[in-house]
Amino acid sequence: MTGWDLPIELEVAGQRFAVRSDFRAVLDALAALQDAQLPEQARCLAFLQIFYPDWHRLPDANEALRQAMVFINLGQPVQQDQPHRPELVHWDTDVQLIAPAVDKVLGYSCRRCEYLHWWDFIGAFQNIGEGLFAQVVNIRSKRAKGKKLDKAEREFARENADLIGTVNRFTPEEEEFFKRLGVT
Numbered sequence: 544m545t546g547w548d549l550p551i552e553l554e555v556a557g558q559r560f561a562v563r564s565d566f567r568a569v570l571d572a573l574a575a576l577q578d579a580q581l582p583e584q585a586r587c588l589a590f591l592q593i594f595y596p597d598w599h600r601l602p603d604a605n606e607a608l609r610q611a612m613v614f615i616n617l618g619q620p621v622q623q624d625q626p627h628r629p630e631l632v633h634w635d636t637d638v639q640l641i642a643p644a645v646d647k648v649l650g651y652s653c654r655r656c657e658y659l660h661w662w663d664f665i666g667a668f669q670n671i672g673e674g675l676f677a678q679v680v681n682i683r684s685k686r687a688k689g690k691k692l693d694k695a696e697r698e699f700a701r702e703n704a705d706l707i708g709t710v711n712r713f714t715p716e717e718e719e720f721f722k723r724l725g726v727t
Contacts, residue, residue, distance in 0.1 A: 549660045553610045556602040566664035629687035631680050640676040
């Protein structure tokens with residue numbers, strides 16, 4: 544596989560397994576993994592069921608999770624000892640901000656397209672320029688870091704409190720769980 548190829552299967556314990564590589568499936572799998580109402584084992588199982596069509600054939604669930612995290616991280620190994628960073632993007636509630644910003648980069652509707660590989664989606668996401676979503680994330684970032692907002696930012700945050708939201712905090716157990724998976 545070259546750097547231009549988009550993977551649609553992963554190797555787990557020496558066997559190849561298809562993955563659901565469309566960005567919507569990956570976001571659904573990540574949402575399951577972060578569902579605070581499920582116990583840790585159920586989260587992992589739900590993730591595997593969504594991400595791998597043949598999940599029941601996986602020889603090693605832990606290896607399958609590790610390989611999935613590398614895929615989600617655009618083929619790069621996940622750093623284990625990363626400091627915790629505040630969650631600036633809420634994939635589930637920010638969809639009305641993210642989709643139009645990604646659409647602008649792509650030049651078409653990501654929600655209407657039949658298939659968009661996760662890596663292409665993230666590439667577009669990473670190239671979002673100025674706009675509403677960028678402004679919201681900038682304010683979240685400043686708040687999370689304890690930085691002062693300028694007058695225009697304070698006014699925008701006050702008028703759009705529902706868009707800005709609050710910074711999510713994880714319990715120590717959730718933080719450790721996500722750290723082991725390389726998600727935080």
